[in-house]
Amino acid sequence: MKYNIPRGTFDILPKDSYKWQFLQDSFRKMATCFGYEEMTTPVFEVAELFERSSGESSDVVQKEMYRFQDKKGRKFALRPEGTAPVVRSYIENHLDKLSSRTKLFYLGPMFRYDRPQAGRYRQFYQYGIEFIGSNNPYYDAEVIAIAFLWLNKLGLNNLRLEINSVGCPACSAVYDNVLQEYYRPFLPKLCPDCMKRLETNPRRLLDCKVPSCIEFRKNAPSQMDYLDELCKKHFSAVCNYLQAMNITYTVNPGIVRGLDYYTNTAFEIIYEGLGAQNSLVGGGRYNGLIEQIGGKSIPAIGFAGGFERLLWALEEENIDLASAPKPDAYFVCVGENTRMQILPYLNALRIKGLFIDYDPDKNSLKAQLKAADASGAKYAIIIGENELAAKTVNLKNMQTGEQITIPMDAEQTIKRMRCF
RNA sequence: GUGGGUGUAGUUCAACGGCAGAGCACCGGAUUGUGGUUCCGGGCGUUGUGGGUUCAAAUCCCAUCACCCACCCCA
Structure with missing residues (x-):
């Protein structure tokens, strides 16, 4: 790297x-x-x-x-x-x-x-x-x-x-002075950082985490009393x-x-x-x-x-906020001629707002369905040579495993997806 | 700016002087067009980098870089 x-x-x-x-x-x-x-x-x-x-x-x-x-x-x-x-x-x-x-x-x-x-x-x-x-x-x-x-x-x-x-600013200036007066006798016993703070930013003394400095804080005057x-x-x-x-x-x-x-x-x-x-x-x-x-x-x-x-x-707290959205459908394509010809249909679905996953590098039906499953898509849209010839697609519900044949039309696909 | 810890495969880790490995993930396959389980196969990685010690270094030593944690301070 x-x-x-x-x-x-x-x-x-x-x-x-x-x-x-x-x-x-x-x-x-x-x-x-x-x-x-x-x-x-x-x-x-x-x-x-x-x-x-x-x-x-x-x-x-x-x-x-x-x-x-x-x-x-x-x-x-x-x-x-x-x-x-x-x-x-x-x-x-x-x-x-x-x-x-x-x-x-x-x-x-x-x-x-x-x-x-x-x-x-x-x-x-x-x-x-x-x-x-x-x-x-x-x-x-x-x-x-x-x-x-x-x-x-x-x-x-x-x-x-x-x-x-x-x-x-008026009361904090008064308080800073009071604090400095209070801490000055302890100066030699303060941690090195607090020694500096005493002059530059006395209120920071109250914030120190060194145990010995915390001791001194117990009796320190409070800002509340000087408002x-x-x-x-x-x-x-x-x-x-x-x-x-x-x-x-x-x-x-x-x-x-x-x-x-x-x-x-x-x-x-x-x-x-x-x-x-x-x-x-x-x-x-x-x-x-x-x-x-x-x-x-x-x-x-x-x-x-x-x-x-x-x-x-x-x-x-194990609070789950949001994770990657799952595809509405995974596009499965088999056969020599389908890859080119399904593109208008695929794009039409996407233009209408559906999240469609599709991977042309996967060839076998099996590999594509496997990928569809892994993607978490609710549906697979399956098209082979037969469907192409008939201008239909198979819409498969990945949860139930059921499958119906519908016309290759974006509008109708979306309609059927709602109730299947 | 100061101190401590850790660097090995995409990832989580093993090997702690003697051939660099496993789980997960990923990819492919298990005869014709249907996923999840299962089984099989798939890794030659400048062991962060550069020196040193040694017959031999991921392993020991030094340096360097990166990351993590803490101080300081803050979101």
């Missing part, structure tokens, strides 16, 4: 393609029922868009972006996430002028230069929702509900919805809406999200049993982002989920 697929990428082969298509269609339907419309943006954008939105210090920007320059030296990046491009388009196309609220969803590949492992790829496919135009906590709950209820509908019931509030009145009210309203929707959740102060643009609500939907990558969906509110990248100050909330992990979870 001469060429290999690039590291961290994968081919979607036909047998899996049916599953992917099913999931994509299913997500489209769900989003549509909630009033969301599809938007598709390019897979690459000006690199600065991501640097500005995700934050210079974020891992995405620091080490995971695929950057390249075009012939004129313009700096682009393969999109590492979907929100910034959607917001860029929202601003650029003045969607805020069309309506006070904009409900969007997207599907497509994202790219991150990461070391691949189970459930993590360099090109991966996301589905996402963005609601732009209101700070009403109802919409926080609606966006969460779309993700949660859709996964439920697919058959995933052992999910954990974890939510948190990171507050507005201002408005943020507190917003958060409890979101919780109330979720309860009213019968969606159970747990509050997890460790949900802090990796990107800088999040404000207030942050959430994650977790499915245990996917190795180290158990997060199926992640999202949150980003009230400051639109202004930050050149638009007006407009509140928004959204989420993104990964198809690969979703597929994996569904597999773990």
